[in-house]
Amino acid sequence: MYFLSRELFFPSVNHASPEGIVAIGGDLSPERLLLAYRSGIFPWFEDDEPILWWSPPERMVLFFEDLKISKSMRNILNRNTFKITFNTSFKEVITNCRTIKRDGQPGTWITDEMVEAYCRLHELGYAKSVEVWQDDKLVGGLYGIDLGHIFCGESMFSKVSNASKIAFIALAKHLEKENYKLLDCQVHNDHLESLGATEILREDFLAILKS
Known part of the structure; x- marks a missing residue:
């Protein structure tokens, strides 16, 4: 396992562990985070763990034509019950992603350090959010890293039924219109699969990332 020093560097993802851990340690500086995402790597760790950097052997992604x-969701969207905004309440979104209770998860991987780091990236124009509002209250949303041709989704939340799905659909349609190549969903879950996301091999993801 590769342990990072202060040097701004990541080893090749080809040396990742079978589950996808590329390296341990380092920091969450904007420079290191951007290097990670541009290399197909993302941080994912618990509060009591060192920083773990991942590039799983299979990557969950959405190709927009597969959305x-x-x-029933079209009916919900057509009612215009929800208002959707982009990048207007980033800190509120990431804070809600951090604190929302999730079935089967005792805690969150979005630590205080992660919140601070991604808010810095937001100030620099790289971390962005989608907000879903109902009666002027923030009821859902998501955030991630915008690489200009790929959007790397990080986390989403819902306070009312379907709010995170609405954020995801709105983001996918926006990215497709802007000619992005795909929406990176990182790791498999049934919720994303129901929206059309699928797993591709790491080498295929990296080829698209670097194209």
């Missing part, structure tokens, strides 16, 4: 919007 699935169910009939």
Whole structure:
């Protein structure tokens, strides 16, 4: 396992562990985080762990032509019950992603250090958010890193039914219109699969990332 020093460097993802850990340690400086995302790597760790840097052997992604919007979801969108904004309340979104209770998860991987680091990236124009509002209250959203041709989704939350799905769909449509190549969802979950995301091999993801 590669242990990072102060040097701004990551080893090749080809040397990752079978589950996808590329390196341990380092820091969450803007420079290191941007190098990580541009190399197909992301941080994911618990409060009591050192920083773990991942590039899983299979990557969950959404190709925009595969976006699935169910009939019931189309009906919800057509009612215009929700207002969608982009990049207007980043800190509120990441804070809600940090504190929202999730089934089967005792805590969160979004530590105080992570919140501070991604807020710095937001100030620099790289970390962005989607907000979903109902009756002027923030009820859902997501945030991630914008690489200009790929958006790396980090986390989402819902306070009312379907709010995170609405944020995801709005982001996918926006990215498709702006000619992005894909929406990176990082690791598999059933929620994302129901929206059309699929797993591709790490080498295929890296080829798109570097194209």
